[in-house]
Amino acid sequence: MYSWFILFPLLSVIILNLPFRGMMNKIAIWYALALSIAQVYLVLFPVNIVMPFLQLNLNADIISRAVLLCIAIVLFVTILSAKYLIKKEDKLFNFVNLLFICLAGMNGVTLVTDIFSLYVFIEITAVASYTLISFYKDKDAFEAAFKYIMLSAMASAMMLAGIALIMLISGDTGFFAIREALKVSPHSSLIVFAIAIFICALFIKGGLMPFHGWLPDAYSAAPAPVSVLLAGVVTKTLGIYGLIRIMVSVIGFDGPLKQALLFIGALSIVVGALAALGQSDFKRMLAYSSISQVGYIIIGLGTGTALGIFGAVFHLFNHAIFKSSLFLNSAAVESRLGTRDMDKMNGLASKMPVTGITSVISCLSAAGLPPLAGFWSKLIIIVALWVSGYRVYAVVAIMASVITLAYFLSLQRRVFFGRIKEDSMNIKEAGIGLTLPAVILTAIIIGVGIAFPFLRDAIKF
Template sequence: MFSLLVLVPFLILVAVNLSKKVAPNVACSLTALATLAQAGFVVSLPGTLLKTNNVIFTWLPDFKLAIDEFSIVVLAAIGIVAFVACCVARSTINDPGQRATFMNLLLVALIGMNTTVMLRDIFSIYLFVETIAIISFVLISIDRGRLALEGAFKYLMLSAFATILMLSSIALMLLFSPTLELSGLAEAMSVYPNPILIKLSIGLFLCGLFIKSGLFPFHWWLPDAYSAAHSAASVLLAGIITKVVGVYVLMRLSLSIFGESLHIQAMVMAVGALSIITGAVLAMTQKNFKRMLAYSSISQVGYIILATGVGTPFAFAAAAFHFFNHATFKSLLFVNAASVEKRLGTMDMREMGGLSNRMPATGITSLVGFLSTAGLPPFSGFWSKFMIVLALWAAGKYFYAAFALLASILTLGYMLILQRNVFFGKLKDGLGGVKEVGPGLVIPQLVLAAIIVLVGVCFPFVLNKFIFPVQSIFLK
């Protein structure tokens, strides 16, 4: 059953490319359907299916993929964001050839992400992460604008460096472990006598992941890449790709490899906290809509990493919850940015103002995204941030708990700046002719806003069905 998550996109990819007659719009619709089906399928899974066995399916003798409660949350997020990216691509990429290429890349990225989420072997994880990274270079540079190409090259260089770090770490792991499967690796680490080598290998891998997820010391590639990319590509990148490639892998490793090492936990938490503050402060100074969202993304990912570093089951569940919420509200804000860019043709916030009057749907949904990002009740972002603070407090990290709480005021600050400059207030001169965008962009906005509101309002249900089960991974 789960193999369909990989097979269906693969079949669509083959079908779309084999026959010349398939129009890009058909590819779009097929992919959108597949991603929606994915989200619906994983959300509707009965909890008992997962409790029985961890490794669920094998195609060939050793084609092992596994799925657990955490994977479910991530797979749902992947489905939703990929669907949204499909819709955005359909209405913002005009050239049909380019749209076809975008759909192909999206499908390969979808297969890669779905497989990554189900892998339990560190080298295979690296391989798929690298595949997705190569796709992201192309996605960033897809319309071959000057800034986009430079952003892509910057990302390419840093990503290559991250690759080197991760591979050296894998080479060191080969020295003390006969296998690269996560469970076998954890076993080998627990009996190996030289802790320095183990810490070195984990540290190198983590540095690679920090680069890939755009965390504090290595964050500077991310705003360039996000803001220069095409709207549809930036929704996909900011919403899910960098999260799966960096954050998900980091969380998976913390679960199975370095969960108990105090030094590494301290390092992860420090990086998370520094990212929160750097992202928030830099976001305040931005003049470009997308750049501001990119810095905000750094800050929000910092929260996920901070919670991951705590190492308790509750904190991990909170991190997983924030992962999902971040995927939804950040893609919502990027779709808003895409709508504004489609109508205004610019991303400079000094040329915007009062757009809520002219674009009501965009204005209202962006308000939902904004309130959720800032962590105000009753939206989904409030609950996950609340859980993170609670988990930090319960684990005795009082400083970090207070820090997370204070930093969310900063979040409120920069999101307020954004709203005031773009959507609130009086309409700027010369924007009188601006109309609401077409249904191709309004529908994904409404879908995402509905998800955010629903998750926030039906919070107890979501918590019991999806988030608390994540804690049970620790018992296995």
């Protein structure tokens, strides 16, 4: 049944581009919404639809299903905001088609059991996102897309070189074959090199700290719905989920590798948070905050214990939700004020109450305040670090959490609280297309946060 997750978006693109363009233009957006809801349903309540003729090697465990759920939710809100923000019907139609391709690519990344197919689907999503970033043909967007293409091409080359060298011992590209071969073969320096460059490539795709050059540019220059999608799921699926999958199902946790992950994670957390403090552009601050939050996922993974991995995946889910909500808020503010510079805003909460409240809740979830969802995942990661003996990193994580709170409070103070400026006296709340998705995401944050103690037993990890 998992093959439908890839085939259905592909078939949708083909169906939408059949001759009846006039009619399809109108229904495309509703079709996309229905598809994302269907994906949520299928993830939560799996139905066994047998594929009679095509046997694809796909598999899903609980990690993949959590990521599939994130993808569907973020896609849903992206489509809602795109419907509101992209006025021209033709453009909207192309946008929806690209979203379908992105969806097929990301679903593929989460479901594959083969290292080369993983690369193929990563590249599909990346190509679709280059086009999405430069969708409006702004100068900055083109620049960001070019940077992304260059770094991404470097990452592709590294990834494929890693795959080729690993094939020297495994002779196959399936996860299982590689895992068996890695057990048998002596740890030669060549194989260590191969694994190192493969993981570095995933770091580039995920925008972790030493390799983050493209990420703030891409997030801030992309059109608003695209930054929601990029920050929420695209980079997380390509880089971070890819890393989790490779670590869990292929390489396994090794001493030096764990140290490297913990170090890179801690570096990303601290430097990302400090860089976020210094930003005055709304979206750039969120982008640096994204780097910092991804660091938490990586140190959770770096513990190598079941609890740590659970925390990492849970934080990935939470991050997708609250970061999408914050990017939607930034889109709402930008659509009303026409600027992203935080020094030009003040006291917007009185004029835009829904945006204000949803952004406060999302920020608090990101900073890890109880009882919101972000609190639980950060708590689990820190407990996992403490239990497995990496106490220094646990302390770093707690301290960085304070910095997170600091920059989000600074954001709130500059944008939403305080006295309203004269020239923004007569602005109104953003349209329903931007507030409704934010409200949905906030409801998920609160709901998961409150229900988590009860859900803990239901989720068999």
